[in-house]
Amino acid sequence: MWNFKENEAVETDGIDVKGFKPAGKFYEDVDSLCKTFHVKAHPALRNPHTSTGEGNEEVKEISQVSINKHRIDRNSMRVLFFSLPASPNIQTLK
Numbered sequence: 379m380w381n382f383k384e385n386e387a388v389e390t391d392g393i394d395v396k397g398f399k400p401a402g403k404f405y406e407d408v409d410s411l412c413k414t415f416h417v418k419a420h421p422a423l424r425n426p427h428t429s430t431g432e433g434n435e436e437v438k439e440i441s442q443v444s445i446n447k448h449r450i451d452r453n454s455m456r457v458l459f460f461s462l463p464a465s466p467n468i469q470t471l472k
Contacts, residue, residue: 420457
């Protein structure tokens with residue numbers, strides 16, 4: 379379960395992301411970065427199929443990330459910052 383205060387409290391500034399190799403798929407990159415930063419994926423950045431137990435399904439790449447109505451912590455913003463440039467299908471960020 380994601381918690382704003384818990385995610386915000388994790389210190390990620392000293393973590394080296396040079397080893398991050400983007401897959402070019404938004405959800406995979408978010409998951410990889412969350413593991414690197416030792417944080418949980420923000421609800422707006424989670425793969426909708428993994429939360430329903432359908433993680434083995436092929437997921438169509440998304441073209442829009444919508445964070446409206448969600449409060450986003452600093453570490454989730456860092457994950458988003460590193461994931462977006464590697465995701466060529468993302469056209470819109472709301």
